[in-house]
Each structure stands twice: as structure tokens, then as C-alpha cells.
Amino acid sequence: MDKLSKRLDSDILRKIILKAKQHQYYVFGCAALLLGLFGYFMWFYQPLKPIWKPIGPNLLFALRYDTGLKDSAIIDQIEQLLGEDFSSKWEDFGKAVLKKEDVKPQESVVSWHTAYSESPQVLYNWRFNEKTSRDVLLAIQNQSSLKIRQYREEKIYQYSNAISDFHFYLINRVLTASTSPLLLEASLRVLTNDVENVQPKVVKQLKKDGIGLIINLNAIAEAFDALVGFPKHANSPVRLSALNLVANSKKIQAFYSENTFAVNDKSIRQTAFTKKSDLLYNTTQPLEKAQVSKETKQRLSLLKERFGFDVDNLRQGLSNTFTHFILRSEYVLQPYQVLAFPLKDSSMVSSELARLHPNVLPNAKVFTLIKQPALPNLILPMKLDAFPNIYYLIQDSVLWLSNFSLPQQKLKALKAASLSTKGIKVYINHALKFSFTDKLGTLGERFFDKIDGAALYFQRDSVFIDIDLQGDKSVFGRLDTLLAIPTKRQIKKQVFPVKNHYTNALEFLWQDEKTRLHLMSDSGEFLWEKAVWYFAKDHIHQVDIYNNEKLQYAFVSDGRIHAYDRLGRTLNGFPIGLSTYFEAQFLRPLRWKNEKEQRFLVAGSLPGNAKNSGGKLYLYNRYGGLSRGWAPRNVEAPLACAPKLISHEGKDVILALLKNGSFYAFDKNGRVMPGFPLITNLICSSAFLVDRARNIHFMSEGGTIIELDLQGRLLKREQVRSRITGTIFHLLPEQQSGADFLVAMQQGRRLVVKDRNLKAYFTHTLTSDNPQQLAYYDFGEDKKFLLVFDERDNTCRLLNEKGKDWLAKPLATQIMPLLIARNGSRIDLVLSKDNSITVLSNGE
Amino acid sequence: MENNTPKKYSKVEVLKATVDKHQLTFKLNDAININAEGFITVKMQAADHQFIIPLMDEFGDFDVQKPTLALHLVLLACEDFEEAEDYLIWCKALGFNASNETCRAAWFHLRDEVPNVRAFFGDQVQAVDVFNYQMGAGATQLLRQIDATQ
Numbered sequence: 004m005d006k007l008s009k010r011l012d013s014d015i016l017r018k019i020i021l022k023a024k025q026h027q028y029y030v031f032g033c034a035a036l037l038l039g040l041f042g043y044f045m046w047f048y049q050p051l052k053p054i055w056k057p058i059g060p061n062l063l064f065a066l067r068y069d070t071g072l073k074d075s076a077i078i079d080q081i082e083q084l085l086g087e088d089f090s091s092k093w094e095d096f097g098k099a100v101l102k103k104e105d106v107k108p109q110e111s112v113v114s115w116h117t118a119y120s121e122s123p124q125v126l127y128n129w130r131f132n133e134k135t136s137r138d139v140l141l142a143i144q145n146q147s148s149l150k151i152r153q154y155r156e157e158k159i160y161q162y163s164n165a166i167s168d169f170h171f172y173l174i175n176r177v178l179t180a181s182t183s184p185l186l187l188e189a190s191l192r193v194l195t196n197d198v199e200n201v202q203p204k205v206v207k208q209l210k211k212d213g214i215g216l217i218i219n220l221n222a223i224a225e226a227f228d229a230l231v232g233f234p235k236h237a238n239s240p241v242r243l244s245a246l247n248l249v250a251n252s253k254k255i256q257a258f259y260s261e262n263t264f265a266v267n268d269k270s271i272r273q274t275a276f277t278k279k280s281d282l283l284y285n286t287t288q289p290l291e292k293a294q295v296s297k298e299t300k301q302r303l304s305l306l307k308e309r310f311g312f313d314v315d316n317l318r319q320g321l322s323n324t325f326t327h328f329i330l331r332s333e334y335v336l337q338p339y340q341v342l343a344f345p346l347k348d349s350s351m352v353s354s355e356l357a358r359l360h361p362n363v364l365p366n367a368k369v370f371t372l373i374k375q376p377a378l379p380n381l382i383l384p385m386k387l388d389a390f391p392n393i394y395y396l397i398q399d400s401v402l403w404l405s406n407f408s409l410p411q412q413k414l415k416a417l418k419a420a421s422l423s424t425k426g427i428k429v430y431i432n433h434a435l436k437f438s439f440t441d442k443l444g445t446l447g448e449r450f451f452d453k454i455d456g457a458a459l460y461f462q463r464d465s466v467f468i469d470i471d472l473q474g475d476k477s478v479f480g481r482l483d484t485l486l487a488i489p490t491k492r493q494i495k496k497q498v499f500p501v502k503n504h505y506t507n508a509l510e511f512l513w514q515d516e517k518t519r520l521h522l523m524s525d526s527g528e529f530l531w532e533k534a535v536w537y538f539a540k541d542h543i544h545q546v547d548i549y550n551n552e553k554l555q556y557a558f559v560s561d562g563r564i565h566a567y568d569r570l571g572r573t574l575n576g577f578p579i580g581l582s583t584y585f586e587a588q589f590l591r592p593l594r595w596k597n598e599k600e601q602r603f604l605v606a607g608s609l610p611g612n613a614k615n616s617g618g619k620l621y622l623y624n625r626y627g628g629l630s631r632g633w634a635p636r637n638v639e640a641p642l643a644c645a646p647k648l649i650s651h652e653g654k655d656v657i658l659a660l661l662k663n664g665s666f667y668a669f670d671k672n673g674r675v676m677p678g679f680p681l682i683t684n685l686i687c688s689s690a691f692l693v694d695r696a697r698n699i700h701f702m703s704e705g706g707t708i709i710e711l712d713l714q715g716r717l718l719k720r721e722q723v724r725s726r727i728t729g730t731i732f733h734l735l736p737e738q739q740s741g742a743d744f745l746v747a748m749q750q751g752r753r754l755v756v757k758d759r760n761l762k763a764y765f766t767h768t769l770t771s772d773n774p775q776q777l778a779y780y781d782f783g784e785d786k787k788f789l790l791v792f793d794e795r796d797n798t799c800r801l802l803n804e805k806g807k808d809w810l811a812k813p814l815a816t817q818i819m820p821l822l823i824a825r826n827g828s829r830i831d832l833v834l835s836k837d838n839s840i841t842v843l844s845n846g847e
Numbered sequence: 848m849e850n851n852t853p854k855k856y857s858k859v860e861v862l863k864a865t866v867d868k869h870q871l872t873f874k875l876n877d878a879i880n881i882n883a884e885g886f887i888t889v890k891m892q893a894a895d896h897q898f899i900i901p902l903m904d905e906f907g908d909f910d911v912q913k914p915t916l917a918l919h920l921v922l923l924a925c926e927d928f929e930e931a932e933d934y935l936i937w938c939k940a941l942g943f944n945a946s947n948e949t950c951r952a953a954w955f956h957l958r959d960e961v962p963n964v965r966a967f968f969g970d971q972v973q974a975v976d977v978f979n980y981q982m983g984a985g986a987t988q989l990l991r992q993i994d995a996t997q
């Protein structure tokens with residue numbers, strides 16, 4: 004029987020298929036019609052996007068108007084617009100604050116902000132489709148507990164719950180609600196005209212007299228920011244595009260993606276659906292307070308000890324529900340800290356660590372506990388030193404250091420975010436949970452106002468904060484210790500940056516107090532040291548003596564010219580003995596144009612009393628003989644600074660400034676060039692500079708600035724005015740190019756800095772009235788620094804272009820530090836303290 | 848003796864002839880005043896030209912009544928300037944302090960004026976040899992007397 008029925012079925016099916024094949028066009032037509040009907044049905048009943056126009060706690064509304072209108076006229080029109088009903092609420096209105104801002108050249112906005120209120124008044128709009136709006140209306144009308152009143156021919160419903168009253172009205176499929184009847188009525192006045200065309204962000208403007216109502220989302224964002232300290236991050240993909248503030252339930256929610264709202268007809272309850280990964284702050288499902296582990300307790304006590312951050316008290320004030328924890332950047336340094344150091348030779352560091360810590364495995368794949376501070380060539384930030392344990396891990400040529408045990412899965416997340424940089428990444432353990440409640444307003448003032456740039460992101464059950472310490476220019480810069488290498492003896496004078504001619508890498512050369520010359524690589528490796536027995540009188544220069552693109556180091560001591568190769572070997576023919584009746588002061592290696600021979604111009608003074616001691620200039624060739632064509636030149640006074648060689652109109656010109664203020668230009672045969680000398684009879688002791696226009700600038704000790712050209716013509720003679728006697732004047736050439744300069748005056752503790760046109764640049768108050776050494780660095784826009792070194796106090800500070808301290812506190816150093824710009828925006832500071840050479844970097 | 852004079856001290860004769868030809872008169876001038884012993888500034892007036900030359904008169908020979916000798920001193924100052932390679936050497940040769948602004952002014956003045964003097968007198972008119980002048984030899988004696996005797 005079954006078989007028979009199956010056969011019949013298959014026969015029928017076969018016949019139908021056969022028929023369909025014969026009438027295939029009709030079949031396809033019917034199918035298309037059915038699909039079209041289904042599509043139309045879906046389109047008609049499609050879920051609508053919400054209209055979403057919240058008004059922040061401070062912003063009532065904003066009116067946009069043409070700038071052609073007078074303010075009084077606008078206020079009249081506002082009153083007209085708001086109507087007489089508004090005057091009954093004048094008390095509330097009187098608290099409002101009027102703000103005016105120009106939006107476009109032809110338009111301005113007047114915004115009304117209420118005074119700060121503990122219970123923010125918010126306006127909501129929901130849009131429904133046809134059917135749902137009918138259901139909602141039916142549900143509203145059936146609610147016996149609702150009070151109804153009439154306003155502008157519309158019914159306003161009042162729903163009272165235990166906390167407050169909720170007012171709403173439904174018109175043209177848009178449900179508008181607020182706890183504030185005032186806001187609701189104001190919105191009703193402007194929204195009822197054309198509700199259908201209401202845009203999500205900007206309400207359509209009224210045509211009447213060019214005045215319209217807009218909702219200022221930015222102002223709301225700012226209000227939210229002020230309330231809860233919303234972290235800003237310039238590079239973050241997370242942008243606050245929408246806000247939903249629920250104040251009465253003591254929750255603050257912020258969403259950045261599109262939200263879908265639904266209304267339950269039994270009780271007006273709002274539910275938010277959103278992707279968790281898109282969520283910035285989430286309190287819809289508050290996590291319960293977790294058990295505090297011993298480790299957490301230890302960290303919390305450290306927080307309290309160091310920063311006065313009493314977490315227990317905070318918890319009590321936050322109703323025991325904690326979701327997330329945000330720390331201000333200066334508090335974020337500890338207790339959770341992970342440092343990532345890119346390694347040039349990871350195997351070396353790994354083996355070195357293994358040597359220092361034989362109990363740990365060199366190739367561990369998890370964080371291994373070691374005792375600090377036995378880390379090779381790595382000095383951790385000072386604050387971390389207090390932590391008893393350090394966890395380390397070497398993976399993919401990156402040394403990770405953590406002061407707590409970091410699970411492997413967390414490390415992956417951190418690596419993704421921080422491999423490209425060496426900044427501090429903060430990992431927030433989910434064991435610490437905080438919530439945003441109404442207390443956050445106060446908290447914001449205390450803790451969140453100085454977040455200088457942060458991105459918060461979620462991953463599974465954890466929250467990460469990526470602190471950008473350079474995010475805000477007003478915040479102090481931060482230099483982390485890259486290297487701190489002990490030196491056997493104290494560094495004499497300064498550290499010279501030199502170039503490795505093989506790799507073009509930067510190296511550091513210096514002389515110690517026992518005249519030994521030291522060369523150190525960029526990574527902190529001592530390459531050699533050499534006993535020299537003489538102190539360098541001037542800079543140590545790099546020269547290509549053999550003209551083979553290999554560089555040697557040359558300097559002048561009292562009576563000799565020294566030259567050493569890159570491996571510290573003395574060059575043949577060196578040291579060159581200088582004339583006996585001569586005190587060398589400056590060395591200027593030079594090479595005439597179109598000549599290969601390296602020459603050394605040595606400037607110094609002739610022994611004698613102060614009145615008659617003159618200066619002398621010798622030119623030596625690399626074989627130790629006096630250079631042909633240049634007879635040793637006597638000048639009437641010792642040189643104030645090292646002479647310079649420039650090329651002018653195809654000719655080599657040597658420029659020299661004497662201590663008596665005379666300025667000379669010599670040709671390559673040592674002859675005084677026409678137009679020179681320029682005699683100023685000023686006492687000079689600082690360097691001169693040649694700007695891009697080939698004009699020469701120098702400054703006397705008394706503050707007279709001289710500008711002359713290469714024809715010896717005096718272009719400018721200007722006295723920098725100072726009301727205080729004993730002012731120390733500085734002309735500060737830019738250290739990179741040397742073409743620009745600043746003028747600085749130290750008057751006791753007051754440091755006045757002016758630009759080259761003597762226009763005030765900034766004034767800074769020093770911590771002491773000791774004479775300061777200054778150096779001006781210009782590494783580009785927003786990266787101009789004035790390095791201030793106090794030789795007596797052995798401290799240095801960095802001032803930015805506004806004269807503010809770029810570093811939070813002065814750095815200890817025994818030598819004038821060296822500032823170096825690296826690739827990108829990275830800046831290194833080389834200094835010496837406690838018999839060690841230290842390299843600090845902002846690590847960008 | 849008198850017959851031999853033109854042959855023996857021809858330079859002096861040329862100087863004398865030049866003075867006569869251009870009717871040169873000399874006066875002291877204080878346009879450039881270096882505070883150094885023997886330094887004077889002389890204004891040389893020709894028929895239609897005038898020159899101001901700072902010069903060293905170390906023997907105090909200058910006398911407005913002795914124009915030939917004065918011309919010799921002017922030409923000697925020109926030679927000093929021309930022989931000095933630069934300012935520093937000129938200062939050293941004359942014993943000046945190079946940082947003295949007036950010395951620099953004198954040097955710069957000579958730099959402009961010496962070519963004019965040379966162009967005015969030509970190459971034939973030359974000062975008596977420095978060595979002879981320093982030693983006070985016969986040419987110098989003639990130079991000192993030639994304006995008085997005629």
C-alpha cells in the first residue's frame with residue numbers, strides 16, 4: 004500500500020514538473036510576484052532607526068540664528084517662541100546660563116544651560132513603526148495610573164514611579180519623554196510641526212525669522228566628559244557619537260554604536276542592545292564585588308601609601324558595585340606596569356639573564372619571576388624599584404617586564420597594542436571592579452580631570468587602558484631610562500655624540516676626570532677606553548683625515564693635536580706638537596673647498612698679562628707641519644670662541660670673534676678680508692652664529708647684539724635692556740642647525756627668553772639664582788626645548804616653547820646634558836649622575 | 848756737487864717737479880687722529896684735487912713750508928699701505944693697536960684714498976727709498992733742504 008502511494012506521489016510530482024517545464028515563464032512570474040510581495044511587506048514593517056536627541060544635564064537647548072539679528076531681538080524671539088507658558092517657569096529659567104558661539108560666518112548659536120543639577124534632565128525620543136505605535140498608544144491609554152494633561156492640543160502623560168515623575172507624549176509615531184515637563188513642553192513646541200523630518204542629530208530648523216532649535220551633541224559630550232571624566236584619545240577609533248544618560252536609576256551609560264530601543268507596553272523600561280566589543284562603559288550588568296586576593300590587597304595598600312588612593316572608602320561610597328577602574332595617568336604608573344623593550348640581540352639578553360639567574364629557564368614561554376635589580380643594561384623606572392619582584396619574558400625580540408604575573412592570553416592582547424611602541428601599557432585586573440554612579444561627578448573632579456589621553460577597550464572579561472602619556476601638550480613629558488651604565492670615573496665636561504661610519508649609528512664619546520677617552524655604543528656597550536694624558540680644551544671633532552670616508556676623533560689639548568681612530572688607536576703622526584709659546588684653546592678641523600687634505604686650524608692665545616696677550620691662529624696639515632700659504636696670524640686679542648669655516652661666493656672664509664669684540668674674516672691664506680675687521684670694543688665670550696642669510700650674529704657679555712654681513716658692514720647694534728644689574732646674557736644658537744637663535748637673560752631667578760627680534764618669548768622662574776648654562780634645541784613644531792643646566796646644583800631641566808617645565812621634576816646630572824632627536828618624535832637625553840652615563844628617552 | 852744732484856737724487860727732483868707742477872700745498876688735518884707717537888693726518892691740496900692721508904712722521908719732518916718732503920711722506924704712507932697684506936700687518940708694521948677703531952678707520956680711508964693718489968701722480972712719482980730715508984742719507988738731506996734752497 005505504501006509502495007503504491009509512493010509511486011502515485013512520484014507520478015504526480017513528475018507530472019507537475021513536466022507541466023511546469025511546459026509553463027516555466029508563468030511559474031517564474033508567480034515566484035517573482037510572491038518575492039516582491041514579501042519584500043514590500045518587510046520594507047513596510049521594517050524596524051525604524053531611533054530618533055535620539057538627548058539633552059545633557061546642563062544644556063537646555065540651543066537656538067541657531069542668523070548673525071544679522073541683534074541679541075535683544077533674539078531674546079525677544081526666544082520668548083515669543085517659547086510662549087507665555089514658559090514664563091511660569093521663569094525661576095528655573097532664571098538659573099540658566101546663556102552662551103553664544105559662532106558656528107559659521109553667517110550663523111551663531113545661543114545655547115541655554117541650566118546651572119549644575121544633581122538630577123540631570125534628559126529628553127528622549129523613540130520612533131516606532133505604525134503597528135507598534137498603535138500598541139504603545141493603546142497601552143498608554145489603558146494605564147489608569149497615568150495622569151493626563153493637555154498642552155498645545157496634545158496629550159501629555161505623566162507616569163509616576165517611586166523615584167520621580169516621567170512625562171511623555173506620542174505623536175506621529177514618535178514617543179518623546181522626559182523627567183522634566185519643562186523640556187518636554189519646549190520640545191513639543193518645536194517638534195510637532197514636522198516630526199517626520201526630524202533628523203537624528205539636528206532638528207529641522209524653523210523658518211520663522213531664521214531661528215531654529217538644534218541639539219548640541221558636542222555640548223552633551225562635553226557635559227558628560229565633565230561629569231565622568233570621559234577619557235579622550237586622539238588616535239582612538241572610539242568616538243562618542245551618541246549618548247544615553249539615565250540619571251534617575253543612578254546609572255550613566257554611554258554607547259558609541261547605534262542602539263536599538265524597544266518599549267515594553269507594560270512598563271516603560273528601556274533596554275539597550277549593543278555589541279559588547281563596541282561598548283565603552285557598561286553598567287547594564289554590574290559585576291559583583293570580587294573577593295580581594297592577597298596580591299590585590301598588597302597593591303591596594305601600595306596605592307594608598309603612594310597616592311592616598313583609598314580604595315576601601317571609595318567602594319563604600321559606590322554601593323559596592325564595581326565594573327571598571329580608571330586611573331589618572333600619574334596614578335597609573337603603579338601598581339600594574341608592563342614594560343616592553345625591543346631588543347637588538349634577544350639571545351644575548353636572554354643568556355645574560357640566564358647567567359644572572361641560573362634558576363630560571365632562558366627560553367621560558369611564561370613570565371618568570373626574578374629578583375631585581377639584576378637586569379643587564381636595563382634600569383627600570385625608580386618607582387618600580389620598590390616592587391620586590393619582577394616578571395620577565397623574552398618573546399619575538401621583545402623583553403617584557405612586569406611587576407605582576409601576566410597571563411599568557413593577556414600578554415597577546417597587550418602585544419597587539421604595544422609592540423610598535425615602548426610606552427607603558429597598563430593592565431587592569433578584573434579583580435578590581437568599579438562602577439560609575441552618581442558619585443562619579445565628584446570622583447571625576449578628583450581623579451579623571453587629568454587623563455591626558457587614554458583608550459579603554461574590552462577583551463573578554465578584562466579591561467585594558469592604553470595610556471598615551473604624550474597625548475596632551477599641557478601635561479609633562481616623560482622620559483624613561485633607557486640606559487644607566489656605571490662609569491669608572493666621573494665624566495669630564497660633556498658627552499659628545501659621534502657617528503659610527505660603518506653603521507651610521509650614534510655613539511657616545513667622552514673623557515673622564517683622569518683624561519681617559521671612552522667610546523660607548525648606542526646600546527650601552529663600552530667599546531674602548533684610551534689613556535690620553537691630556538684634557539681636551541675644546542670639542543672632540545670627527546674628521547676624515549685619510550679622506551676614505553672613515554672617521555677619526557680629533558681634539559686639541561694644551562700643546563698637542565690628538566687624533567684617534569674608531570678603535571681607539573693613535574693615528575700615525577699624532578699627536579702633533581704645537582708651538583711652545585702658544586696656549587691652544589680651540590680646534591677647528593677644516594678642509595678647503597676642492598681640496599682633499601685635512602687641516603687643523605688651532606686658535607689660542609699668546610702668554611702674557613691680560614692687557615697685551617694676543618691671539619694667534621695656526622693652520623696645520625695632517626703631517627704636523629704648518630700649512631702652506633697660511634702664515635700664523637697674530638690678532639690683537641684672544642679668540643672668544645672657536646673660529647668657523649664657511650663658504651661664501653665660492654670662497655673659503657674663516658670667521659673669528661675676538662674677546663675684545665673685533666670680528667675678523669680671513670681668506671684661505673690667512674689674509675684679513677676687505678671690510679674686516681669690525682671693531683666693536685665689546686667684551687665677548689660666547690659663540691657667534693651665521694644665519695641662513697649669511698649674516699653673523701654675536702652678543703657681548705653686557706647684552707649688546709651685533710649683526711654684520713660678510714662684507715664687514717655693521718647691520719645692527721642693539722642693546723638688550725635689563726633693569727637689573729648683574730644680568731647674565733646668553734645668545735643661544737639652535738643646536739641642530741645653528742642658524743637660528745634665542746636671546747636669554749638671567750636676572751637672579753628670573754629667566755627671560757626672547758626671540759631673535761627681541762620680542763618676548765617667555766619668562767620662567769628658576770629654582771635658584773645660580774648662573775645657568777643654556778642650550779636651545781629645535782626639533783620641529785611643538786618640539787622646541789630650552790635645556791637649563793645648573794652646574795652648582797647639578798640639576799637640569801627642560802623647558803618647552805611656552806617656558807613651562809617639560810619634565811615634572813629636574814633631573815640630576817653632573818654634566819651639561821645632551822639632547823638628541825631620534826627617528827619620529829623620539830627624543831633622548833644623555834646625562835651623567837652618580838658616576839654613570841644615563842640615557843633617557845620619551846620612547847615614542 | 849750741484850751739477851751732480853739731478854743725476855744722483857732723481858727721485859727728489861721728480862718729487863720737487865711734481866710739487867711745482869700741481870702746485871701742491873700741505874696742511875695738517877685732524878680728520879683722523881690716532882693717539883700714537885708721530886702719527887699725523889695731512890691734507891694735500893692740488894689745483895683741483897685734495898687728498899687726506901693719515902701717515903707716520905716718525906722723525907717729525909712734516910713742515911708746510913717743505914711740500915716736497917711732505918709729498919715724500921704721503922707717498923711713503925701709500926707704500927706702507929700697499930705693502931701690507933692686510934689690516935693686521937699694516938697695524939703691526941706701524942705699531943698700531945689693531946683693536947683701535949681709529950686705526951681701522953685710517954686703514955679703510957687709505958684703502959679708498961691710495962688708489963686715487965696713485966692715479967693722480969702716476970707711477971713715475973715715488974718716495975725716496977725707505978732705507979735711505981731711515982738712514983738720513985744724501986737723498987734725505989736733499990729732500991729736507993730742497994724747498995729751502997730754491
